[in-house]
Amino acid sequence: MSTTITVNGEQTTIGDVAVHTTVLDWLRDRGLTGAKEGCAEGECGACSVLVARPGTDTPTEWTAVNACLLPIAGLDGQELVTSEGLGSPADLHPVQQELAVRGGSQCGFCTPGFVCSMAAEFYRSARTTSNGHCDHEHGPNGFDLHALSGNLCRCTGYRPIRDAAYALGEPTADDALAARRYAPPPPPAPTSMAVDGAEFLRPAELDDVLELLADRPDAQLVAGSTDVGVEVNIRGVRKPLVVAVDRLAELREFEFGPDEIRIGAALTLSEIERLLAGRVPLLAQLFPQFASRLIRNGATIGGNLGTASPIGDTPPALLALDASIVLASRRGERVVPLADYFTGYRQTVKAPDELIRSVLVPLPLEPLTAFHKIAKRRFDDISSVAVGYAVDVADGVVRRARIGLGGVAATPLRARATEDALIDRPWTERTVREAAAVMATEGTPMDDHRASASYRSAMLGQSLLRFYTESVAREEVSA
Ligand SMILES: Cc1cc2nc3c(=O)[nH]c(=O)nc-3n(C[C@H](O)[C@H](O)[C@H](O)COP(=O)(O)OP(=O)(O)OC[C@H]3O[C@@H](n4cnc5c(N)ncnc54)[C@H](O)[C@@H]3O)c2cc1C
Ligand code: FES
Ligand code: FES
Numbered sequence: 001m002s003t004t005i006t007v008n009g010e011q012t013t014i015g016d017v018a019v020h021t022t023v024l025d026w027l028r029d030r031g032l033t034g035a036k037e038g039c040a041e042g043e044c045g046a047c048s049v050l051v052a053r054p055g056t057d058t059p060t061e062w063t064a065v066n067a068c069l070l071p072i073a074g075l076d077g078q079e080l081v082t083s084e085g086l087g088s089p090a091d092l093h094p095v096q097q098e099l100a101v102r103g104g105s106q107c108g109f110c111t112p113g114f115v116c117s118m119a120a121e122f123y124r125s126a127r128t129t130s131n132g133h134c135d136h137e138h139g140p141n142g143f144d145l146h147a148l149s150g151n152l153c154r155c156t157g158y159r160p161i162r163d164a165a166y167a168l169g170e171p172t173a174d175d176a177l178a179a180r181r182y183a184p185p186p187p188p189a190p191t192s193m194a195v196d197g198a199e200f201l202r203p204a205e206l207d208d209v210l211e212l213l214a215d216r217p218d219a220q221l222v223a224g225s226t227d228v229g230v231e232v233n234i235r236g237v238r239k240p241l242v243v244a245v246d247r248l249a250e251l252r253e254f255e256f257g258p259d260e261i262r263i264g265a266a267l268t269l270s271e272i273e274r275l276l277a278g279r280v281p282l283l284a285q286l287f288p289q290f291a292s293r294l295i296r297n298g299a300t301i302g303g304n305l306g307t308a309s310p311i312g313d314t315p316p317a318l319l320a321l322d323a324s325i326v327l328a329s330r331r332g333e334r335v336v337p338l339a340d341y342f343t344g345y346r347q348t349v350k351a352p353d354e355l356i357r358s359v360l361v362p363l364p365l366e367p368l369t370a371f372h373k374i375a376k377r378r379f380d381d382i383s384s385v386a387v388g389y390a391v392d393v394a395d396g397v398v399r400r401a402r403i404g405l406g407g408v409a410a411t412p413l414r415a416r417a418t419e420d421a422l423i424d425r426p427w428t429e430r431t432v433r434e435a436a437a438v439m440a441t442e443g444t445p446m447d448d449h450r451a452s453a454s455y456r457s458a459m460l461g462q463s464l465l466r467f468y469t470e471s472v473a474r475e476e477v478s479a
Contacts, residue, residue: 019242047066047113055185062081063297079185147293219239221355246266262358265357290313309346318388322361325357366390373385389467
């Protein structure tokens with residue numbers, strides 16, 4: 001079966017390339033060398049390109065992703081735009097024009113990546129220049145600086161880049177990429193590529209994937225490929241069978257019901273953020289702290305739980321929210337509380353023939369929640385320690401408390417001893433100080449390049465004190 005892709009408006013065949021070939025290598029081999037390789041692990045954004053993805057405000061949204069992490073096989077039937085497709089030296093795109101006239105580029109290595117990330121925000125359907133909202137992260141034109149949080153520049157400095165972003169107007173009436181947003185996105189193409197003994201499959205339906213998993217437990221599922229892509233590029237992992245699940249309709253369901261929220265495993269962090277629109281404050285606090293916009297545009301919630309990493313950001317938050325996950329296999333479906341899901345370092349109760357179908361968050365939510373991420377950088381960094389809180393205080397007494405921890409043991413875990421030290425106690429500084437001392441003993445933290453064990457323990461206790469202080473300050477403001 002021939003695999004095709006539309007690049008900068010022209011349909012072309014993907015060709016006979018190794019199934020692990022990244023979008024970046026594929027583009028550059030075809031002479032489209034605007035996108036650069038700076039790190040090959042999603043950290044620098046030099047490889048940023050635009051893909052046409054399902055939108056929430058318009059049928060299609062131009063979405064910036066890291067071309068170094070995505071396999072080209074995953075874009076069969078899709079539409080992609082590179083910096084070359086946005087404009088040319090004789091006819092610059094508004095983003096390129098603003099970067100040029102405001103001194104937003106020096107050596108230029110990072111520039112095509114910035115151009116693509118900035119263009120995605122330029123075309124974001126919900127961006128509006130008319131609301132006048134302007135703060136340290138948003139321009140008067142509605143430009144959200146988080147759009148650039150995954151792009152690094154070593155020589156220009158970010159001020160002129162930000163000036164360029166804030167100078168952008170609206171797309172003009174004859175802008176073809178703006179018009180493209182109002183037509184449906186390209187549907188996922190069932191894909192079957194086999195080259196040199198390795199296969200890439202994109203089955204059309206969940207049942208087909210479950211059949212495959214039952215017959216080939218060695219199959220590697222891939223969703224946003226923000227973890228798998230790093231394994232391929234940096235660790236040289238080459239699985240013989242890769243199965244794409246990111247566009248399966250059954251894994252992209254979203255429902256905000258009266259009793260629970262159902263979040264499809266293949267929804268990306270960016271999509272979930274838009275769909276929830278702040279209705280789960282704990283997650284609203286998490287999203288901007290999770291990697292960068294470029295990564296969140298690809299990274300799925302199912303992939304985050306699928307890695308079972310002890311430093312993944314969603315588990316501490318979802319543990320605090322008392323979430324469960326739905327595991328599906330040819331044998332049927334089962335619901336597993338997230339608190340029972342992790343069994344050891346990167347091990348879970350998920351059987352080899354199962355996949356994560358969705359995440360369930362029970363309602364109503366606890367009134368006091370927070371997500372604290374302790375990392376070396378404020379954005380675009382992995383946690384040293386992460387803590388999710390969900391607490392109910394009535395008449396000054398703690399009625400319920402759930403605390404999820406990451407980065408302090410081989411698995412994400414609930415801080416049960418701390419929860420016990422809080423429940424049925426008055427919500428006072430004294431109680432919290434005593435509970436913070438307990439919290440500092442939770443887990444079995446270890447020393448690594450991110451943080452020492454003693455730092456991690458100290459951060460746990462500090463985090464609870466901060467949570468308390470923030471909750472009291474909030475009460476004072478609302479009183
Ligand atoms: C630069 C960078 C920064 C990052 N920062 C963060 C961060 O701040 N916080 C954080 O938590 N993570 C971070 N990550 C890790 C990564 O982005 C997340 O773990 C992400 O959620 C993975 O989702 P994905 O869809 O890309 O998964 P993939 O890479 O496609 O898959 C990851 C694993 O999950 C499995 N999998 C995927 N979908 C399913 C499913 N439905 N059922 C069962 N298994 C499945 C795959 O087989 C694979 O083993 C970062 C990664 C990079 C490259
Ligand atoms: S090359 Fe650095 S993010 Fe892709
Ligand atoms: S202009 Fe040189 S790295 Fe950004």
